[in-house]
Amino acid sequence: MTTSHCHDRIELTREVIPSSAMAREVRADEDGAVATFDGCVRNHSHGRSTLYLEYEAYESMALAKMREIAEHLHEHYAIDRVAMVHRLGRLEIGETSVFIAVSSPHRAAAFDACRYAIDTLKKTVPIWKKEFFADGAIWADGEVPPAPAASADAETPAAEPASN
Amino acid sequence: MIVKVLYFGRLKELSGSSEESVEVRDGARIEDLFAYCSSSRPELRKFRASLVAARNREFAAWDTLLQAGDEVGFLPPVSGG
Numbered sequence: 205m206t207t208s209h210c211h212d213r214i215e216l217t218r219e220v221i222p223s224s225a226m227a228r229e230v231r232a233d234e235d236g237a238v239a240t241f242d243g244c245v246r247n248h249s250h251g252r253s254t255l256y257l258e259y260e261a262y263e264s265m266a267l268a269k270m271r272e273i274a275e276h277l278h279e280h281y282a283i284d285r286v287a288m289v290h291r292l293g294r295l296e297i298g299e300t301s302v303f304i305a306v307s308s309p310h311r312a313a314a315f316d317a318c319r320y321a322i323d324t325l326k327k328t329v330p331i332w333k334k335e336f337f338a339d340g341a342i343w344a345d346g347e348v349p350p351a352p353a354a355s356a357d358a359e360t361p362a363a364e365p366a367s368n
Numbered sequence: 369m370i371v372k373v374l375y376f377g378r379l380k381e382l383s384g385s386s387e388e389s390v391e392v393r394d395g396a397r398i399e400d401l402f403a404y405c406s407s408s409r410p411e412l413r414k415f416r417a418s419l420v421a422a423r424n425r426e427f428a429a430w431d432t433l434l435q436a437g438d439e440v441g442f443l444p445p446v447s448g449g
Contacts, residue, residue, distance in 0.1 A: 243449050259448065260376065260377065261376075261448070262374065262376055262422070262425075262441055262443065264425055265422055265425035265426075265441065266448075268425050268426075290448060290449075301448075301449065302448065302449050322449060325448060325449055326446070326447075326448060326449040327446070328446070329446060329448050330376065330422070330441070330443050330446055330448075331446060331447070331448025331449075332376055332377035332444065332446065332447050332448070333447040333448065334377075343377050343378045343444065343447070344447040345445065345447065346444065346445030346446045346447035347445055347446055347447070348418060348420060348445045349420050349427060349443070349445075349446055350427070351420040351421065351427035351428065351429065352427060352428065352429040353429055354429045354431055355397075355428065355429040355431050355432040355433065
């Protein structure tokens, strides 16, 4: 059973990520620490100069997976609030592509949870990055998300309503 | 029955569409759907080993049985962050 964490902010956006506001919003009076991760667009990749990036997502699934990450943080770390926003569309060098802020009463949980969140996002959230160079563009090497090896279809599927 | 297929990233570029409706037989599994979708687009086949499938926004095994109205995504390695 999962609890609803109404103060969390989990979003995809095509606008500039409001990172300062996010870091401020997770902070409550009982918190002694806010850890943040700011993922930004680097000007080089595999020895080539990057011009800009484009991100796309399977948006409904990406949001669901980001919410799962936040739920995991609440279940496994002594944290207070989570804010996690990923940007989509074209991003220029130096712009923030993902920003995560985690608040907690004590710093260790905030650091650990923030690290878990970005590591897991990069492995499991269906978002893709295309890198544009002076002489072409490539889809970035990614990570293959862990998926079930075999289905549980040996069980009888839930009864479907008869079709008309 | 009809299922919805979604393509992302390089698969979207290779397939020339981001979304299509496909009629599959009862008892079809996700791997059957991919075989059908890639039969007319052989360039998709070489990516099969690096893809994961999603059914209704959850990662799914290739042998998952399809049901009418399912939304199936073929997902290249993810590179967010």
